[in-house]
Amino acid sequence: MHVTLRQLKVFETVAQLSSFTRAAEALFLSQPTVSMQVKQLSEAVEQPLFEQLGKKIFLTDMGRELHATCREMFDTWSRFEMTAADMKGLKRGRLRLACVSTAKYFIPRLLGPFCDRYPGIDVQLEVANRDAVVERLAKNQDDLYIMGMPPQHFDIALHPFLDNPLIPIAPANHPLANKKRVPLKRFAEEQMLLRERGSGTRMATERLFRDHGIVIKARMEIGSNEAIKHAVAGGLGVTVISTHALTLEPLHGQLVVLDVEGFPIRRSWYVVHPGNKKLSVVAKTFFEYLQSEAPQHLQESIALPPHRTVRTTPGKRNG
């Protein structure tokens, strides 16, 4: 069985992109070259790796197996490259991060100083909603994942690194704006704007109400925190949102935080990775950076709308 790394690389790209043609483009090769590489590999394995149904190609069982093997081998190699670079004194390599959409408000603030400190590390940040990030985690597509609600049902390692309070907000002129200790039940009577299904913020909100046996009426599902804030400011309803999503410049003065029983919902941001995965030097570096630097880089950056200030608990909590 004679196989070359080149063949594996080309095959992996094809598998990734589900296309010979696009793999060729990605690798700056002609399409026949790609076909040839895959063919030779397939001959070495003595089994077809792809099957073609109409225009699309699909991995065969054998192809899937080989693809996993490729990823594992390249992963091993790139971990070595990073370790080698590390041994030579410089931190170099790629860090692939995925974070849920609400985290996009503060992750870049952390990434900035991190990239300054380690100019050799090239960071890729993927932003998606909670379910999509969990799926990436399941497929092992990134090094580390940032989320507020880590999945329970599979083997992961997780560390809380930052508080993530969720608070109720309303338009500035809302009748509840000046009330103290509004009962949760009263708040639930408001028109509620929720994030889309699969959002971690939404899951936490729904759980709070469910735990109190309260049914809420969702007026609208909105797939973005920015859009929700504007909807709230526009008087369409109220919502529950992470303090981190309140970057207030554009909406200054148009939103207030309500004083509702049961709030803030106290949660943490977690950094997560598959439990059995060996982290690269680079991933470890970022991991440690998060643990040690996240609080001070963000302490001052959380600014809240007027009328009330939410106490965010200092330090970390376990969830």
Add this chain to the structure above:
Amino acid sequence: MHVTLRQLKVFETVAQLSSFTRAAEALFLSQPTVSMQVKQLSEAVEQPLFEQLGKKIFLTDMGRELHATCREMFDTWSRFEMTAADMKGLKRGRLRLACVSTAKYFIPRLLGPFCDRYPGIDVQLEVANRDAVVERLAKNQDDLYIMGMPPQHFDIALHPFLDNPLIPIAPANHPLANKKRVPLKRFAEEQMLLRERGSGTRMATERLFRDHGIVIKARMEIGSNEAIKHAVAGGLGVTVISTHALTLEPLHGQLVVLDVEGFPIRRSWYVVHPGNKKLSVVAKTFFEYLQSEAPQHLQESIALPPHRTVRTTPGKRNG
């Protein structure tokens, strides 16, 4: 960084054999070819991989790291090969086993039918004493390990698959031969023949006496069960031995099992592998074969010397 699998293969061989010349022989290459491959690899890594002190070569830190990487990559690949072979219908591949010396009496009996059933599987059996097997385990040199006393202090998965009673034996004309319920203390006064240090049988024996606060006088250390049996038959003393080591033809009638308090020492044979290791299909197959077939293949094959029959407990136990 341009690296080929060939380079890695050659490097791995050199690292393994600690010699360029030996590696060249093993790979049917000329020595300069090997030098060249290693040199190119070392240039790709931009660091020396070996250092030479006198005639001998040693891996540098970087070399050690790369060696581990190689092994991991080839391991991944060979797992794929086996899976691939398996997917093609025939179970094919290599099974590397290591067992402690006492297990060599019955493991071949299991291997026979196994090889018959899976003619495509090529089995390599390494036999050594308990400590040496543990060392192989630590170095991840084999697929599965058979032993009676699995190590406690590192992460392994283990399954008992067969009872392993240890019994006291003596020459046929021994004064204790016809006694019933001999006290352990009395037995300990006999001249005791022990296996060498690092033997599992010896560890279990010593533990029994230690647990009863009895100090034994070892007359002799003997590095093999066969030799010990002959020594006992020759009247040099008594010993404690696994029933599996009593393949009796040559010594029929010359040995008796004593009826001593505290015996038989009830232990199990375990099949063991590193806890985090993904087993190959072949290894899994043998693993399952052991669990399901070991008892019936060996039920009848344990024959004991006359005078007493030791009850071996049916089924498995956990240890």
Add this chain to the structure above:
DNA sequence: ATCGATCATAGTTTTTAATCTATGAAAAAA
């Protein structure tokens, strides 16, 4: 001092991997 073992280097040859262009075949899209 000499010999033998071991690895390195140089120079060359062989082999084969990798690539391209041109073209064909199959199936979906127009």
Add this chain to the structure above:
DNA sequence: TTTTTTCATAGATTAAAAACTATGATCGAT
């Protein structure tokens, strides 16, 4: 039907990997 998209095949070329022989350097052993 015609066109377009996508992958496969053929044939030829280029690049480079991999191998060898011959020789040199180093160090320990004789």
